[in-house]
Amino acid sequence: MIELRNVTLKYGEKLILDKVSMTVRDNTIKAVLGPSGVGKSTIIKLMLGLIKPNSGQVLVDSVDITHLKETDLYPIRRKMGIVFQGNALFDSMTISQNMSFFLRENMQLPDDEIERRVAEQIRFAGLEGYEDQLPENLSGGMKKRVAIGRALIFNPKTILFDEPTAGLDPVSSRKILHIITSLKKSNNLGAVFVTHIIDDVFAIADEVAVLYQGKIIFDGPADKLHESDHPFICSILSDKILEI
């Protein structure tokens, strides 16, 4: 379980998050919905301890990671996988090297076990035959699937997705959303995904938190979002897509 308790974050004088609290339960798909630049990706980075809040707490499985040292954060971070918005694949490495890199870096595994895990993820991502390709030779959707495969390599409990369908064509978007739901069904994996596309929320999310002007204005089951009378939520429900 991941918890944010009264988290406040400022960049310089600019207030990004104002006493934000939210909970991500295991085996739940939680969406964080909000307009661009509101601090959605920041929430994911806070959950991983990549950035520290000015005040408040971040808890992962009841462990307060807010003030943990970088080296103490590594085992906590392995409970989560992350898929960055731009995928953050290493462009000088092949697809299989991208997937095996962190296994070789952080785990004392024999080569055949690493190869087995990588082959498993390549199969899962539907990228057989592309193992030796560089990321630049793949389409946006394929890169996203490589990033998802890489995020699964440590067998995490939860995967964090930063705008998983942004910039993808409708077919690729559907494939990615399908992967997220199938991971929950087949692997019991929870997911947090930040998005500005409300259709994605209704397509796969169990719960949704709406972030607006640094505050959470709605946090609850996705199907209850229609019941909110907050003007911003009403406007996004009518427009379906938030201003980019």
Place this chain on the structure above:
Amino acid sequence: MPLMLSGDIVERNILRLKEFFLTMQDFFLFALRAFATLPKAKRYWRDVLDQALICGVESIPIVLVSSISIGALMSMEVGNLLEEFGAKTMLGRSTSNAVLRELGPLLMGLMLSARYGSRNGAELGAMQISEQIDALRAFGTDPIAKLVMPRLLAALMMFVPLVALSDFAGLETAALVAQHYHKIDPGIFWNSIYPRLVPKDFVVTFLKAPVFAILITLVSCFNGFSARGGTSGVGESTIKGIVVSSGLVLVANFYVSKIVLDIMH
């Protein structure tokens, strides 16, 4: 109104000063972390070798071009000057002092600041804005150990032989120009150098190599890690890295010479 304006200026300058000290603090912490990860060199030996190839072997042409030009130029100009005083036989000694102690290492430092520093700044800056550095941290790899330490260690290893090469090429070219342009016998040229070489000549020249290695690598990597705001941010951080490290190389060149020559007087 003028009072308000001056108040604004003061406030802005205070902010800038605060920002400067915060950046310096970040830089020193970054440098400390880079040195603290040196014991992990064994784990990243492949990266160290890759970087040694980039900053060492691949830099040989540019180091040779700069040292050969400056050796030839020094020999020609100083020879002309000495001729006026009938002291052409001192050409070897005068040139060797300038090339060995100052120009050899300085030019090598500036060339590597441009070549190696820009590469570090651009590569790490691109990794920063494409979130690859965040990915390293997110998956449990220390980006400083993986990306900065190998560059630092490679520079520390390779800058010393590059300085030696720069000095050697500079002096050899100076000798050739002395022989063919000033018609000075090579024996006379080299005899005015060898007997007068003293340990401080070598201490000055070879002490500059690690100092430049540390300055160029850490400044360029720090700026790469600090890149923000897309491709223009990468450009800005790369330029900043080159400008600052080149400036520091010039300043350090003076102070290393001064300190060593004062101590070993």
